[in-house]
Amino acid sequence: MSDLTRLDATLDQVWYHLACGAAEPDAPARNLVLATVGVDGGAEARMVVLRGADRGAGTLTVHTDAASAKVAEIAATPQATLLVWDPLARLQIRLRARVTSRAGTEEEWSAIGDGARAVYGGTPPPGFAIARPEAHEAAPDPARFTVLTARIEEIETLHLGQDRHRRAVFRRTEGFHGTWRAP
Amino acid sequence: MSDLTRLDATLDQVWYHLACGAAEPDAPARNLVLATVGVDGGAEARMVVLRGADRGAGTLTVHTDAASAKVAEIAATPQATLLVWDPLARLQIRLRARVTSRAGTEEEWSAIGDGARAVYGGTPPPGFAIARPEAHEAAPDPARFTVLTARIEEIETLHLGQDRHRRAVFRRTEGFHGTWRAP
Numbered sequence: 506m507s508d509l510t511r512l513d514a515t516l517d518q519v520w521y522h523l524a525c526g527a528a529e530p531d532a533p534a535r536n537l538v539l540a541t542v543g544v545d546g547g548a549e550a551r552m553v554v555l556r557g558a559d560r561g562a563g564t565l566t567v568h569t570d571a572a573s574a575k576v577a578e579i580a581a582t583p584q585a586t587l588l589v590w591d592p593l594a595r596l597q598i599r600l601r602a603r604v605t606s607r608a609g610t611e612e613e614w615s616a617i618g619d620g621a622r623a624v625y626g627g628t629p630p631p632g633f634a635i636a637r638p639e640a641h642e643a644a645p646d647p648a649r650f651t652v653l654t655a656r657i658e659e660i661e662t663l664h665l666g667q668d669r670h671r672r673a674v675f676r677r678t679e680g681f682h683g684t685w686r687a688p
Numbered sequence: 689m690s691d692l693t694r695l696d697a698t699l700d701q702v703w704y705h706l707a708c709g710a711a712e713p714d715a716p717a718r719n720l721v722l723a724t725v726g727v728d729g730g731a732e733a734r735m736v737v738l739r740g741a742d743r744g745a746g747t748l749t750v751h752t753d754a755a756s757a758k759v760a761e762i763a764a765t766p767q768a769t770l771l772v773w774d775p776l777a778r779l780q781i782r783l784r785a786r787v788t789s790r791a792g793t794e795e796e797w798s799a800i801g802d803g804a805r806a807v808y809g810g811t812p813p814p815g816f817a818i819a820r821p822e823a824h825e826a827a828p829d830p831a832r833f834t835v836l837t838a839r840i841e842e843i844e845t846l847h848l849g850q851d852r853h854r855r856a857v858f859r860r861t862e863g864f865h866g867t868w869r870a871p
Contacts, residue, residue, distance in 0.1 A: 508819075508820045536773060538721050538733055540721070542731050545767070546767065547725065548724045548767065550723035550771040550782065551771065551780065551846075552771070552773045552780050584728070588733040588734065590721075624871075628870075629870045630870060631855075631871065632855070634868070635869060635870055638854040638868055638871075669821060669822075669824070671821040685821055686815050686816060687813060687814050687815060687818055688810075688814065
């Protein structure tokens with residue numbers, strides 16, 4: 506394979522991973538990291554579930570609770586990173602993105618299962634002190650169901666091959682044409 | 689188990705995970721996320737390898753290349769998050785930490801294997817554009833071997849149990865005594 510073909514193949518691999526993650530509960534990219542800047546100025550990170558991946562638009566979709574800290578964090582600093590690590594493929598995918606939030610629609614609320622609905626809502630809100638785990642009451646609340654859209658600005662892959670490590674960067678401003686980087 | 693006993697058991701589980709991660713290549717906490725604030729003010733994240741875990745001091749150790757972006761990032765903003773996700777235990781561990789870097793010692797350099805040494809050093813430095821992956825030359829360089837020490841300020845666990853989700857927070861300023869939080 507030529508170097509350009511390898512870059513194209515790498516980008517295809519990224520979107521294959523993301524499409525599988527959005528569709529299949531057991532895919533490596535189903536649970537990915539969302540790193541944000543916290544309100545105190547430090548870095549925060551947590552796992553999120555990938556709900557949608559649109560290669561044409563270069564966007565990813567995640568659902569969350571309006572009362573979760575990450576919603577306030579991205580409102581203050583939209584520049585976030587989503588991270589996928591596939592230990593079998595020894596492939597790391599870093600997605601630098603601008604994240605925005607909006608209320609989920611009735612149609613989106615209807616489309617998620619009853620079990621999933623329980624995590625949007627509840628009293629007290631996420632992170633508040635409670636005396637014991639059972640002191641939290643789940644109460645599905647469509648008004649707190651929030652959709653995050655991550656508009657990918659840059660994709661950086663790092664493949665830890667047996668022979669050598671390979672890093673590539675694909676930027677939206679360059680039409681996602683890739684370039685190789687020192688690993 | 690009483691609620692306090694469950695909190696103690698949760699903290700024990702965290703340190704069990706971290707100790708295994710530092711010692712065993714196949715442990716869930718061997719590869720963990722390091723999230724930092726980038727020099728442009730957005731959030732960055734990448735996988736790192738856990739090299740040490742000291743419960744007494746409440747610190748973790750990671751090795752890196754002095755020329756990697758994360759070294760500059762933590763110099764500017766030491767408040768970082770380390771994240772472990774164990775899909776089998778359905779346990780997320782968030783470690784808010786102050787990270788500092790120092791040159792690795794000769795003793796530490798001797799203790800790592802030949803294969804590991806190759807990733808500290810090389811031309812050009814990490815992230816620089818290269819024409820093709822083979823254009824990067826590895827060259828183990830003890831002068832670029834860097835040790836990151838993460839002093840944990842807060843541990844936050846989230847267990848996605850079948851019956852309910854349980855979140856707990858353990859703060860250094862409170863002697864790492866835990867409190868329950870809304871999930």
